[in-house]
Amino acid sequence: MTDLQPIKELSIHKKVIDILQKNKFTHLLPVQQKAIPELLKGKDAVISAKTGSGKTLTFLIPAIELLISSKMKPRNGTAVLIIAPVRELAQQIYDVAKLLFEEISQTVGVVIGGVGRNKEEERLSAGLNLLIATPGRLLDHLQTSEGFVYKYLSMLVIDEADRCLDAGFEKTMALILKKLPSAYRQTILTSATITPKVNALADLCFHSEGRKKDPLYIGIDDEADYATAEGLEQGYVECPSGERFLMLFSFLKLLKKKNKKTIVFMSSVNAVKFFHDLLNYISLEVLALHGKMSQPARNAVFKRFRKSEGDILLATDVAARGLDIPAVDWIVQFDPPSDVSDYIHRVGRTCRGIDGKKGRALLFLLPSEDGFLKLMKKRKIPTVEYDMPRNALSAVQKRLESLLCEHQSLNKSAREAFKSYLLSYASHTHKSVFAVADLDLEGVARGFGLSIVPRVSLPGITLQKTKKDKKKGRSYASSAAISEGEKKENPFDLGGKRRSSETPTASTSSAPIKKGRKRRSKGKK
């Protein structure tokens, strides 16, 4: 803390300093120290700093200062607009902004998908000087809410800029930027990772018609030894497809026992749904967060997980960006991230801010995927191999398979998750590392508790033949109809009333053990 500049030294209104100090922000974090003075001068900027480094206040402080200095009134409409790609992130920025607006006369609000649009329209008509929005809902209001005044827009912030150009958002962002006044606007893009998408968005923002300015590039960690937080201990485990669930199950059981707050990232909504249902069924309580949940359900899970001390959350990448969740102990990447930037954002959910000094991350890789380690090394991510003892796991697999034979809904959900796994694998950015045609389909199916490989057809892709296919001479195995049998006693019960004498005891020694060496680069086999 001693090298950090006290917030009271910033040349901003005393009112703002008092509010910050009241909320326990007494010193500036490095990115804030470097960027805020430049932003206060009105400069356009692209800001890149590690996850959890304090980018939110970096743009909120100049934003609030601008509103106070220009004496904005609600009737003047929106002067500062902040766009965030995910609803929870928008809500979170709003929560921080609300604290800062406590004692000033300007107004702040948020518009996000999934909640009452009409109420939002009313609030926009009443005038929101600082508006936080997700792209889809913002465009909707720009196009249809007549009372929404934004002609005095003076500052535009695009948070998690690369994600704002992800599939689906590209067109929306282009339309939004076309609608917004740009001549006198200060524009700020932020991201933990500068990717071609950030540069593309910068082009759209800074080099579009009538604007030929180059932004100031403020990179805080360009010279840093590592791309991820210093207190983060990162490891990976090589695990064949067929053992993936067993390892996950054993590991989560251990984390639960030790009350470790954990996020497990999966690549599809269907995987999150299936493993959520399965783990809860076998009495390992986990939460789920994905984009297909209703907004109130998403809010409730997010709120609970933020407050919790030892919950386990299974999530899609909807939770990978920007979310500030206190004291997360472990980040488990059960499915591979789509690229190294996504890896960085996912592990960035731990080790955050001034107090978040420690956190741990575990990446599951198939033996064939170790080319990903080379990509990580190139991006300055330190990682060591963990060894997961495999004893006491084999008995559980059979029980899992018979459970899925007996429960049609779980079986259906497993088959959907299997299919989504292959689909997301097939659309992977690094196809040389994640080659869907090389996947051992029987193993992958086993990883979802399926003893029979469901038939999946991926346009333009030939999958590996299963043994059964080879015998029958066809390219895909067919999905046998698995009927729901009588409901039997839960063989996985972990405790409480449902405990069974047959409970498999995945040994607690099956926690990952650091192999004690830095990973040598093996290259792809």
Ligand SMILES: Nc1ncnc2c1ncn2[C@@H]1O[C@H](COP(=O)(O)OP(=O)(O)OP(=O)(O)O)[C@@H](O)[C@H]1O
């Ligand atoms: N000056 C400060 N003093 C103390 N804590 C701070 C300060 N600035 C930010 N923080 C805290 O640090 C944490 C991370 O900040 P923030 O969410 O802004 O990170 P970020 O850089 O936006 O991360 P990401 O890239 O993941 O979105 C938050 O809990 C925030 O309250």
